[in-house]
Amino acid sequence: MKFPRPHLRVAQSQSAFADGKSRWTNLDLDPVPRAGRLWGPLSFVSYWISDAFNAATWQFASSIIAVGLSWRESIAVVALSFFIISFVIAANGAVGAIYHIPFPVIARASWGFWGSYIAIISRSILAIFWFAIQNVNGANAVKAMIGAIWPSFLTMRNAIPEDQGIETNTMIAYLVFFIVQFPFLCIHPNKARWLFIAKSVIVPAAWIAILVWAFVAEGSGPIFEQKPTASGSQYSWVFLASMTSVLGNYATLSVNQSDFSRYSRVSPKWQLLYIPLLPIIFTFISFIGIVASSAGWSRYNTPTIPWDPIVLISHWSSRAARFFAAFSFALASLGVNISANSISAANDLMALLPEFVNLRRGQIICALLSWALVPWKILESAGNFLNFMSAYAIFLGPIAAIMLWDFWLIKKRKYDTLALYQPSMPTYRFDSGGLLLNWRAVVAFLVGVGPSLPGLIHSVNEEIDVGVGIHPYQFGWLLGFVGTSLVYVALSMLFPCVECLVERAVYADEVYEERERVVDGVELGFEGDVARVQEGSGKEKGLV
Secondary structure, three states: OOOOOOOOOOOOOOOOOOOOOOOOOOOOOOOOOHHHOOEOHHHHHHHHHHHHOOHHHHHHHHHHHHOOOOHHHHHHHHHHHHHHHHHHHHHHHHHHHHHOOOHHHHHHHHHOOOOHHHHHHHHHHHHHHHHHHHHHHHHHHHHHHHHHHOHHHHHOOOOOOHHHOOOHHHHHHHHHHHHHHHHHHHOOHHHHHHHHHHHHHHHHHHHHHHHHHHHHHHOOOHHHHOOOOOOHHHHHHHHHHHHHHHHHHOHHHHHHOHHHHOOEOOOHHHHHHHHHHHHHHHHHHHHHHHHHHHHHHHHHOOOOOOOOHHHHHOOOOOHHHHHHHHHHHHHHHHHHHHHHHHHHHHHHHHHHOOOOOOHHHHHHHHHHHHHHHOHHHOOOOHHHHHHHHHHHHHHHHHHHHHHHHHHHHHOOOOOEOOHHHOOOOOOOOOOOOOOOOOHHHHHHHHHHHHHHHHHHHHHHOOOOOOHHHHHHHHOHHHHHHHHHHHHHHHHHHHOOOHHHOOOOOEOHHHHHHHHHOEEOOEEOOHHHHHHHHHOOOOHHHOOO
């Protein structure tokens, strides 16, 4: 039996999108053909349930309580934040469902080919960070699982210096989780949806059982009687900062939902399901976190609220209960790492190096890079966790705004799919010569991010006093989204890019069909494909 020889370069598509243009696409970056669109309503619902049930969502409200708000304000922050971001996720996700292209390609329509790298690199950094953080959450869960079977594992002698922020047994668990997770990084999204379906059944059942335990054990505990410790202007800033942290958690999916919606076989209108679905699901999970943390605080008389669920279940006397509860958190971390992080990072890395990176290689590279981020230090405290969430939200809010308004308002939902892969065509060159960059998007992005930079600097080094400059950073996602929206729309209307405003949309199916068309018994070459599609060969289909 002969095995194919490994090659440094990845396989290139033979479609009109990639012929002779390997610098800008490969087989995995090309639009998803009809045969590859396997995601239906069940896939999307299970995807979001799977994505929501993870340790970070559990920790949202309980960590907000830890920094000064009551349970009521914490629940309100989570519900309001996801209500806001659900509109952005649905709007940007619809683009992928319509054109079946991923986020890095969609970004070219508003940023230009080279300009899109600003959005791509910003998104990829956060996706890799989140992958690393979920690895730590998964490692802690695996540590609890092993400890339930082998109790002495939890008291193993630590051979790692204390200043490294991780112990030997946790590092072993990290390695175990990493090794178990690795094969899932090689699974295509069309097959990974079965993982999401399985997780959307197993993990909710386990967490609802924990909720029942919390009410039975302590009647939900004393947190429901606790008053907020923040007051006055501090209360307002803590509220806004907490909103930014929650928004930051799903800021990646507000821009890259198309990485999954591109596999949709149903109407783009299904993306509207996110608007009622996301606030309900995420708020419910955060409520479970509050009730369980409160019950644990009361029942086990811990000095602080056990906002980390693994810390909570470590107090349980039943080893079987600890094992299965920890398993649910390990599965939660694994699932969300695939659904929200590794595939997103892989698409970004593909866009940067399409000749050498495909979807599988991109996920593996993401996993390897995550080791360099020492994510266990980010999760040392509730304050650090929230600071990290706030940090990158200030970059992704403006990116999400540019993409949303570009498609729905400026371009009036009309993109030329072929031109998004061909920089030689004038459509998305933005009159920038060889720069291939939309200066309107860059200016709007800088305006949206700029006010939050002093606060970001202070969060990195608290010795740098920025005075009131810290406040814009505390609601950086909202400020960046609104500010960038206003500037980008204004610049695009005052200085319109006429070439970008196509008369009718050009869909991927038209290009694929044109490629297969035979005229006088001879298949069209690439130049013929472009000409026929641009002449409007899809008009007979009633496409707009």
